[in-house]
Amino acid sequence: xxxxxxxxxxxxxxxxxxxxxxxxxxxxxxxxxxxxxxxxxxxxxxxxxxxxxxxxxxxxxxxxxxxxxxxxxxxxxxxxxxxxxxxxxxxxxxxxxxxxxxxxxxxxxxxxxxx
Amino acid sequence: xxxxxxxxxxxxxxxxxxxxxxxxxxxxxxxxxxxxxxxxxxxxxxxxxxxxxxxxxxxxxxxxxxxxxxxxxxxxxxxxxxxxxxxxxxxxxxxxxxxxxxxxxxxxxxxxx
Numbered sequence: 001x002x003x004x005x006x007x008x009x010x011x012x013x014x015x016x017x018x019x020x021x022x023x024x025x026x027x028x029x030x031x032x033x034x035x036x037x038x039x040x041x042x043x044x045x046x047x048x049x050x051x052x053x054x055x056x057x058x059x060x061x062x063x064x065x066x067x068x069x070x071x072x073x074x075x076x077x078x079x080x081x082x083x084x085x086x087x088x089x090x091x092x093x094x095x096x097x098x099x100x101x102x103x104x105x106x107x108x109x110x111x112x113x114x115x
Numbered sequence: 116x117x118x119x120x121x122x123x124x125x126x127x128x129x130x131x132x133x134x135x136x137x138x139x140x141x142x143x144x145x146x147x148x149x150x151x152x153x154x155x156x157x158x159x160x161x162x163x164x165x166x167x168x169x170x171x172x173x174x175x176x177x178x179x180x181x182x183x184x185x186x187x188x189x190x191x192x193x194x195x196x197x198x199x200x201x202x203x204x205x206x207x208x209x210x211x212x213x214x215x216x217x218x219x220x221x222x223x224x225x226x227x228x
Contacts, residue, residue, distance in 0.1 A: 004157075009155075042221050042222075043119070043207075043221045046216040046217070049214065049216055102163075102173070103148075105157040106157055107156060
């Protein structure tokens with residue numbers, strides 16, 4: 001069965017500094033990987049995905065993520081953090097070999113960007 | 116374009132009461148799902164549907180029922196509410212292609228007293 005680990009409950013970064021939110025996964029085949037962001041009292045919003053091809057994927061709001069198959073990781077990055085990036089971030093994996101391609105979520109990482 | 120709409124946004128129930136959480140999407144998506152979000156546990160899949168008339172259980176289905184009579188609607192029923200069902204519930208939909216992301220509603224915050 002597939003699983004996702006987000007090892008940090010919270011990440012603190014100063015505005016203007018680069019940020020990284022970590023994600024590792026476990027899946028039997030080639031994974032489909034996703035990042036979502038959740039703002040207070042809102043649903044999850046899609047940021048970016050990796051399906052195949054270039055290991056560096058770019059998404060919304062200047063975010064990008066790097067797929068590393070050997071380390072089974074899909075870390076979310078941004079070169080320069082904004083205070084408005086403060087939110088809860090979820091990594092998710094889908095195993096395309098399963099019937100429904102169930103999406104499994106990590107437990108989330110809270111990003112706090114200080115002015 | 117409304118996307119995924121959930122009602123109500125908030126609800127307080129007493130133990131043993133029943134209720135239905137509504138979910139509607141206007142994107143003609145085939146797949147719809149219900150998740151619950153609890154602190155420190157991420158999102159867990161309750162039930163899902165791959166099309167009208169087809170539903171199946173996720174990882175935490177006990178105490179919940181679903182039906183899918185139309186493509187647009189996917190209601191979640193709590194049969195006899197328990198305090199353990201206090202949570203935030205999210206409905207999501209997506210196209211049937213494997214690599215498509217989920218679109219989420221804004222959630223229903225449910226408290227069971």
